[in-house]
Amino acid sequence: MKTTQNSSGDVRLTGIGKTYGSFTAVHPLDLTVPEGSFFALLGASGCGKTTTLRMIAGLEEPSQGTVSLGDQDVTHLPPYKRPVNTVFQSYALFPHLDIFENVAFGLRRRGLKSVKKQVDEMLDLVQLGEQARKKPHQLSGGQQQRVAVARALINHPKVLLLDEPLGALDLKLRRQMQLELKRIQTEVGITFIHVTHDQEEAMTMADTVAVMNGGRVEQLGSPADLYENPKTTFVANFLGTSNLIEAEVDSRSGEEIVLKAGDGKLVLPEARCAAPAAAGGRVLVGIRPEKITLTHADDAGQIPVGRNRITGKIAATSFIGVSTQYVIDSSVCPEFEVYVQNVERDARLVPGADVVLHWSPAHTFGLDAAQDIDAGVEEGAAL
Amino acid sequence: MSTLTEAEAPPPTAPVPTAKPARRRGRWTPYLLLAPGLIWLVVFFAMPMVYQASTSVQTGSLEEGYRVTWHVATYWDALSEYYPQFLRSVLYAGTATFLCLLLGYPLAYLIAFRAGRWRNLILILVIAPFFTSFLIRTLAWKTILADGGPVVGALNSLHVLDVTSWLGLTAGDRVLATPLAVVCGLTYNFLPFMILPLYTSLERIDGRLHEAAGDLYATPLTTFRKVTFPLSMPGVVSGTLLTFIPASGDYVNAELLGSTNTQMIGNVIQSQFLRILDYPTAAALSFILMAAILIMVTVYIRRSGTEDLV
Numbered sequence: 249m250k251t252t253q254n255s256s257g258d259v260r261l262t263g264i265g266k267t268y269g270s271f272t273a274v275h276p277l278d279l280t281v282p283e284g285s286f287f288a289l290l291g292a293s294g295c296g297k298t299t300t301l302r303m304i305a306g307l308e309e310p311s312q313g314t315v316s317l318g319d320q321d322v323t324h325l326p327p328y329k330r331p332v333n334t335v336f337q338s339y340a341l342f343p344h345l346d347i348f349e350n351v352a353f354g355l356r357r358r359g360l361k362s363v364k365k366q367v368d369e370m371l372d373l374v375q376l377g378e379q380a381r382k383k384p385h386q387l388s389g390g391q392q393q394r395v396a397v398a399r400a401l402i403n404h405p406k407v408l409l410l411d412e413p414l415g416a417l418d419l420k421l422r423r424q425m426q427l428e429l430k431r432i433q434t435e436v437g438i439t440f441i442h443v444t445h446d447q448e449e450a451m452t453m454a455d456t457v458a459v460m461n462g463g464r465v466e467q468l469g470s471p472a473d474l475y476e477n478p479k480t481t482f483v484a485n486f487l488g489t490s491n492l493i494e495a496e497v498d499s500r501s502g503e504e505i506v507l508k509a510g511d512g513k514l515v516l517p518e519a520r521c522a523a524p525a526a527a528g529g530r531v532l533v534g535i536r537p538e539k540i541t542l543t544h545a546d547d548a549g550q551i552p553v554g555r556n557r558i559t560g561k562i563a564a565t566s567f568i569g570v571s572t573q574y575v576i577d578s579s580v581c582p583e584f585e586v587y588v589q590n591v592e593r594d595a596r597l598v599p600g601a602d603v604v605l606h607w608s609p610a611h612t613f614g615l616d617a618a619q620d621i622d623a624g625v626e627e628g629a630a631l
Numbered sequence: 632m633s634t635l636t637e638a639e640a641p642p643p644t645a646p647v648p649t650a651k652p653a654r655r656r657g658r659w660t661p662y663l664l665l666a667p668g669l670i671w672l673v674v675f676f677a678m679p680m681v682y683q684a685s686t687s688v689q690t691g692s693l694e695e696g697y698r699v700t701w702h703v704a705t706y707w708d709a710l711s712e713y714y715p716q717f718l719r720s721v722l723y724a725g726t727a728t729f730l731c732l733l734l735g736y737p738l739a740y741l742i743a744f745r746a747g748r749w750r751n752l753i754l755i756l757v758i759a760p761f762f763t764s765f766l767i768r769t770l771a772w773k774t775i776l777a778d779g780g781p782v783v784g785a786l787n788s789l790h791v792l793d794v795t796s797w798l799g800l801t802a803g804d805r806v807l808a809t810p811l812a813v814v815c816g817l818t819y820n821f822l823p824f825m826i827l828p829l830y831t832s833l834e835r836i837d838g839r840l841h842e843a844a845g846d847l848y849a850t851p852l853t854t855f856r857k858v859t860f861p862l863s864m865p866g867v868v869s870g871t872l873l874t875f876i877p878a879s880g881d882y883v884n885a886e887l888l889g890s891t892n893t894q895m896i897g898n899v900i901q902s903q904f905l906r907i908l909d910y911p912t913a914a915a916l917s918f919i920l921m922a923a924i925l926i927m928v929t930v931y932i933r934r935s936g937t938e939d940l941v
Contacts, residue, residue, distance in 0.1 A: 306845075344858075353847045357853060
């Protein structure tokens, strides 16, 4: 998927797949995680992201394909021989050992005698120096989470695997830990592979995100790239919200595709269309809610020429401080979502008002109309 | 009277009293729930204990009747006469407990982690012997270990009996009526009491802890030594207690599978009570046994440090 130089610390998955009987958890996939990057595997539960992670850790034997760390093929190595450590979902701290011994566990297993200095340093890094002699159950969720990170990081693994590490924390603590983990990763420079179902978490933390769905990688790229240029309806709906309109290709002029949606025309830059768009064919036109400007129908004349526009009626509004979210009932899309920053509020924009939605054609993206238009909506909304 | 006025006119500054009637009703609920168990314990445990305690300091004879004379010397006499049987009980019960642990742990481990869909079936098989009486099962062992039977024959031809005879566990070509037979019987009869608590505590161990240990460079053996076994300590402790305590007081195995040279303290107490009818000695022996077990168990629990293992 991503080609990088064959550097010594990359994680390379080649044709790796996992089947349980007749169920395919992970379809054969190729993935390269560059050394020192913060990589996220993002997807809803059951999409195969955790299985992929466990195959890298050695906790799951792949049905096919190979796992390499740098130049070393580790596919058939047991977990205790891999230079990889995992931060488990719900931490899996050893309940019978205190924090110090939990963190020292990996060092001791590798035969190190004097571990005190290293453990103390690591506990300081995660700000738990005071808690060294407590048992895991005496710590709060956030503290346990930091112990789990420290216990893995102290071994200086080539790769740190994080399996939904923040899933058990409340929202505020999760945000805090996201920044904390990002800070630690920058500080130690180890490759992090982070599995999560929280798209916001993946986007804030990772350099590269692989969106997985149904045991396949749907799309891989930087968070901004995935958000701006989704290639499938799943990615468009799972990452944030997208308004998708079914349209027919009318004509092509140079770099632009002109589409017919309902009575109106929409313009889509050819470069942003992920589907073949022959004249007469069908395409899904996508636009993010925050890219849209809302104008009352009375002022329609003031809208600059050259913008894509759609007419509709406001069905509902919700004021959320920073912005107002509108749901627009339009003939081409029943629930068109629009987010407007609360800078200058137009008092006429209330439910029932006729409005014109318009946006710059440059913000429009096109997707293959053969897919399920609602793919990823449920999974994305549930978060 | 005072409660009446309180209930009728709660002063506006103190609204607390209005909540009182409901709380008062609830206050007796725990005691009501405790009552059946408490009554049971008083009638069938506390009262017999007191009765036994008083019996142990009585003197007299069967013909003249026994009377409390605070004759504490009975304890000392009983102990000095029967200390070999005490020691034998501890030795046999200890050996049987150790063998149970040795046999039971791998099986409990298998059921907890490896049995998959066979788990319930194996558990039922573990409990299955309880469907027949303790006595019948022990009698069956009499047949199994019978002189000239296949077991003895096999052990003999493998020269195992030569070794055990030399160790003093068996006598010549016989297994029956030897210490080995008694220990075998005890081990067999109390094995489920070892397996079940072991299984329960092993089964409670989060499988991810094994994965975490493996992920942190522990080989499967180290994972067992450093994670699985320490976490199964509550099961080991309760299993050994559930095996050792009844085994050290047992007399059926020694009676049916042993000889006069393998008498345990249970046999002595039983014959003192039922055959010799020397009630004070029997009661004193019972109390000595109880005290000895209490002391051993306390030391054991302290030593194994399981108090903070929840």
